[in-house]
Amino acid sequence: MRQHGSLIGLQRKYGYYETGLSTIKQETATQTRFSRTDGNRRRTQDPGEATSKAADPANGLKSPDQRLPRSARLRSNRDFQEAYAQRRRVIGCYMVLFIRSGPDNALRLGVVASRRVGNAVARARAKRRLREAFRRVRHDIRDNRDVVLVARRSILRACWKNVESDLQRVLQKAGFLPGKRRD
RNA sequence: AGACGGGAGCGAGCGGUCGCUGCGGCCGGUUAAACGGUCGUGGAGGAAAGUCCGGACUCCGCAGGGCAGGAUACCCUCGUGUUAAACGGGGGAGUUUUCCGGCAAACGGGAAGCAUGGAAAGUGCCACAGAAACAAACCGUCCCGCACUGCGGGAUAAGGGUGAAAAGGCGGUGUAAGAGACCACCGGACGUAUCCGCAAGGAGCGUUGCAAGGCAAACCCUAUCCGGAGCAAGAUCCAAUAGGGAACUGGAGGCGGCCCGUCUCGUUUCGACGCCUAACCGGCGCCGGAGCAGUUCCGGGUUGAUCGCACAAGAUAAAUGACCGACACUUAAAAGUGAAACAGAAUCCGGCUUAUGGCUCCCGUCUUCCG
RNA sequence: GCGCCCAUCGUCUAUCGGUUAGGACAUCAGGUUUUCAUCCUGAAAAGCGGGGUUCGACUCCCCGUGGGCGUG
Secondary structure, three states: OHHHHHHHHHHHHHHHOHHHHHHHOOOOOHHHHHHHHHHHHHHHHOHHHHHHHHHOOOOOOOOOOOOOOHHHEOOOHHHHHHHHHOOOEEEOOOEEEEEEOOOOOOOOEEEEOOOOOOOHHHHHHHHHHHHHHHHHHHHHOOOOOEEEEEEOHHHHOOOHHHHHHHHHHHHHHHOOOOOOOOO
């Protein structure tokens, strides 16, 4: 779990400090980072060998599954109504989290943006940001209860890092993520 | 050259990483699918918006006709379009407003606008003001009488005043004063075997002194057209439960008819009852009708699913995204901002309207400079 | 998505094409009261926006804006 978390943090840093990173900060997390870049390069070069990525011994387990296919989404009105009826919710700055637990739990996501958020463009944007933020943290969650995220209006003007940290804080309060994150 | 306004067009580039989704190929998987992997390929707009008009399409209704209700309304031509409905461009006619010329009116010219059939088919309305709003004498002018500067009767629509609108306008003749009463010019109305124009219409000619206004985006009349609802239309599949129909089976019960017995009182009618049994049962007859349980089938179609639904977008709590780089701008730097505005498909198509940063082009107005 | 309705003072509402757009509650000022409430008097306060028809538009017509309702 902790490995995944550090990997996310590194991934963020990786974007920001790309130029000066390669030589200096090698010592601690060298192995994973190296293998990732190596894997990426290899994938772009040779698509045929990318199928063997799962068998790569260095980072096979730690390669984050960031996918969020449609089967991992809440898709029926009944599921949403059950989530609201169970009345377990956590309120964040940019979103409200509802938890739904039932026999068909699969850590599925439902995204809601009401008309109070704005017009159709704003609602679509809010839903995309929530979906994207959840997609990035989904592989860290060991729970399997379903989740409904309701967008608040402030998410439109928020910067992306704040949205991510707000989602993490909300998930910690709900018990989906371990309490203290270290990086 | 700049600013402002209007119109038309374009409406956003490159590379990388992580993701979503449709289709196709291959591989895995499966009875077949679902599903997974990989490769290729596609993935928001000029308005997708508003829902203001239409059409395709679907279901319901439909013997024929009428009423009610609704829509449209000058002419020619071209274009888009499913050659449908509508819409747009150009030209013309008419008309309204405004500007210029004109003493003024008429008229001529320019610009802008017009949902532009009909006002002698009928009804209605035209507030206030004004004497009078479709019928008229308040002031004024003139005449006559009384009378002595006022009253009464009459003539008069030139002038004043009111109003959005008051007998077509200017000039003249004429008159008691006036008046199309009469005349010239202009205008109007009506008619047209003429001329021009495809036509709307215009010109000319003739008649008429011009008894009559406006509103039909008031009712209405004329002509043409319109059945209703809408993809949440509609079609298909269908678990469980309840209810509906049909068939079969089951056990018992019930109903009616006749007969028997008992009861009340001698008989008859009527009525009630049918002891005794673990339970049912007086006897005979009839299942005509109704109902119960079980099984099977049919019908209905709630939850849900699929189709409708897309010949290069095609979802169904609804994909088209997030991050980074290079680059550009601001800043001393750190750092920040960024492909920008309006805004995101939901059956499809055409039109209209509205919103819109930036760039390009065109038109108009104003300012500055030069000639 | 589709279909439909509405818009008038701060709020709720009237209004036959002719007004200074009426009423109630609320607000403000004055009066009454020892004071407050009640009561009395007075004031301020509105036609969703843009066009068109008309002599004249809240009213009639068109286009937009903003609300609301129904429908599986």
